[in-house]
Amino acid sequence: MRLVTFVDKTTKEQTGLLLGEHILPLAAAVQAAGIDVDVSSVLAIVRGGAESIRLLAGLVARAGEFRPICVAVNTVRLLAPIPDPLRNIFCVGRNYVDHIKEGMPGKPSEVTLPEVPQFFTKATHTVNAPHGDVRLDTAITSRLDYEVELAVVIGKGGRDIERAQAFEHVFGYCVANDITARDLQRRHEQWFKGKSLDSTFPMGPSLVTKDEVPDVRELGLSLHVNGELRQQAKVAQMIFDIPAIIASLSAGLTLEAGDIISTGTPSGVGYAMTPPHYLKHGDEVLARIDGLGELRNRVVAV
Ligand code: MN
Numbered sequence: 626m627r628l629v630t631f632v633d634k635t636t637k638e639q640t641g642l643l644l645g646e647h648i649l650p651l652a653a654a655v656q657a658a659g660i661d662v663d664v665s666s667v668l669a670i671v672r673g674g675a676e677s678i679r680l681l682a683g684l685v686a687r688a689g690e691f692r693p694i695c696v697a698v699n700t701v702r703l704l705a706p707i708p709d710p711l712r713n714i715f716c717v718g719r720n721y722v723d724h725i726k727e728g729m730p731g732k733p734s735e736v737t738l739p740e741v742p743q744f745f746t747k748a749t750h751t752v753n754a755p756h757g758d759v760r761l762d763t764a765i766t767s768r769l770d771y772e773v774e775l776a777v778v779i780g781k782g783g784r785d786i787e788r789a790q791a792f793e794h795v796f797g798y799c800v801a802n803d804i805t806a807r808d809l810q811r812r813h814e815q816w817f818k819g820k821s822l823d824s825t826f827p828m829g830p831s832l833v834t835k836d837e838v839p840d841v842r843e844l845g846l847s848l849h850v851n852g853e854l855r856q857q858a859k860v861a862q863m864i865f866d867i868p869a870i871i872a873s874l875s876a877g878l879t880l881e882a883g884d885i886i887s888t889g890t891p892s893g894v895g896y897a898m899t900p901p902h903y904l905k906h907g908d909e910v911l912a913r914i915d916g917l918g919e920l921r922n923r924v925v926a927v
Contacts, residue, residue: 626678626685627831628667628797630704633696638704640664642681643831644688647695654684654691667706667832668883671780671796678834704754706799706832707778711883713746714826716774716803717870718816720863720889727897742865742873745816747803747887751826755918758925759804760824761906766806769825769904769924772890773848773856773912775841776801776828777867779884786875791868794880797834798841800920801887802827802848802912807896807903828885830918838916841867846891849911850904858891865889 627643633650641648651664660680663669670677684691719725719739729736753759761769780796803826810819838844842861849855865873870888874880895902904910906926913919 626681626834626837628670628706628834629829629831630667630706630708631701632704633701638708640667640670642685643698644685644695646698648698648701649684649688649691649695651681651684653694657691657694658684658687660684668709668711671778672882674781674882702754703756703830705752705828707828707883707885708752708754710749710752710885711881713748714751714885714887715874716745716747716820716887717865717889718743718745720865721858721891722862722864723858723892724890724894727892727894730897738864742870744874745820747826748817748821750823751821753824753827753922755827755829755920755922757824757827757922759827759904759910759922760822761904761924761926762822763926765822766808767903768807768896768901770805770807770895771848771850771855771904771910771912772803772805772894773846773914774801774803774887774890775844775846775860775914777870777886777888778832779880779886780882782879782881782884784875784877784879786871786880788868788872791871792835794871795835795867796882797832798838798914798917799828799832800830800912800914800917802910802920802922803887803890804904826887827912827920827922829920833917844917845915847913848893850895850902851909855895856891856893860888862891863888
């Protein structure tokens with residue numbers, strides 16, 4: 626299933642199932658089908674666990690019946706599937722070898738790989754829509770940069786989750802762009818500030834349940850700026866895979882349903898180019914992951 630949060634002509638925020646080029650609005654579908662599932666938000670659906678998924682999968686099977694209440698995806702405004710996360714987004718830094726190397730040009734002998742995942746977080750107000758504008762606050766930063774990443778959403782919470790059980794705790798996946806103010810990232814030393822400017826975490830376009838992704842390692846990520854390919858890699862290239870990330874993060878730290886973990890970016894970021902290419906007003910950033918969809922965001926100077 627592909628869960629979306631969207632706003633239609635009524636301007637009411639609602640949840641839906643993405644069915645190709647159409648969205649099945651869930652509040653109406655659940656009512657018509659007479660099933661008892663809290664579909665008030667994608668977060669509520671995630672918290673509903675396996676039973677919610679089972680009941681909503683029944684709606685997918687009967688999608689033909691609900692055709693009359695579907696809306697065309699191009700007539701609504703998609704929001705991030707989880708527009709208001711419970712708490713900060715967990716992120717992994719330096720998780721692709723080539724990205725670590727590009728950050729240390731001319732010093733190949735000094736490149737050392739991390740022994741444990743490097744975690745940081747982004748503030749909740751970074752969350753942005755799949756087609757939302759990204760603020761380039763020119764008074765604050767002149768070095769805004771992109772990072773395409775696979776985001777994992779936790780289903781069943783837990784602490785001290787072992788590698789072997791990690792996927793039991795995954796609800797699903799989406800595309801994310803960990804947009805970063807490089808100047809703030811460096812100046813403040815601790816990464817939080819440079820990673821937490823408003824609108825700098827576009828995510829979506831839908832939350833794809835894990836059953837739709839047979840082997841997450843095979844997914845390819847890519848990112849284009851104004852049509853120019855900048856980043857291209859496979860999830861399999863991550864240094865710490867999803868089970869390693871979940872095991873490490875949940876050690877002594879309780880993960881909750883709806884938590885978002887962004888798993889790191891491959892090489893090709895703008896700051897490592899010669900000369901560096903930072904995002905500027907009017908740029909269109911296209912972040913894509915095979916089978917999950919794409920984010921298309923315009924940079925707007927303010
Ligand atoms: Mn990142």
